Amino acid sequence: MKTKKNWxxxxxxxxxxxxxxxxxxxxxxxxxxxxxxxxxxKILQIETGMTEEMVKSILGNPFEIKSENNKNxxxxxxxxxxxLSKNYPMLWVHFNQDLKVREVYAKRYIYFGADDEGIxxxxxSKSINKDLFYKCFP
Numbered sequence: 704m705k706t707k708k709n710w711x712x713x714x715x716x717x718x719x720x721x722x723x724x725x726x727x728x729x730x731x732x733x734x735x736x737x738x739x740x741x742x743x744x745k746i747l748q749i750e751t752g753m754t755e756e757m758v759k760s761i762l763g764n765p766f767e768i769k770s771e772n773n774k775n776x777x778x779x780x781x782x783x784x785x786x787l788s789k790n791y792p793m794l795w796v797h798f799n800q801d802l803k804v805r806e807v808y809a810k811r812y813i814y815f816g817a818d819d820e821g822i823x824x825x826x827x828s829k830s831i832n833k834d835l836f837y838k839c840f841p
Contacts, residue, residue, distance in 0.1 A: 735792050736783040738763055743840040749796065751825065753804045758796055775800045792839035811839050
């Protein structure tokens with residue numbers, strides 16, 4: 704009898720953890736915190752050499768602008784991390800010293816930010832993971 708009770712208790716504990724895990728994945732699944740109006744199609748319109756004004760006319764205002772490497776280069780942050788989200792997209796537009804687009808880069812952070820994967824890059828050439836890109840940026 705003691706063995707059956709331990710087996711039942713173990714099964715109930717494992718079942719409870721599984722149900723809780725599934726619930727948390729639905730509640731804290733994929734989310735995003737993107738600047739208003741950012742979409743995949745708009746991101747794809749950005750080209751190297753564009754001015755800040757051109758980028759803003761397409762993507763709108765970024766959440767934040769940061770100076771890079773004390774070289775008069777700046778980065779526009781069009782996304783913010785999403786706490787307690789299983790995965791979320793991030794988007795940056797990097798400008799060179801002439802304040803023209805040098806690079807556009809998008810990542811998808813996964814496992815609550817513990818890991819990430821690049822899903823779009825525009826620099827001298829373009830690289831894209833279409834499936835994930837369009838899932839992250841509707």
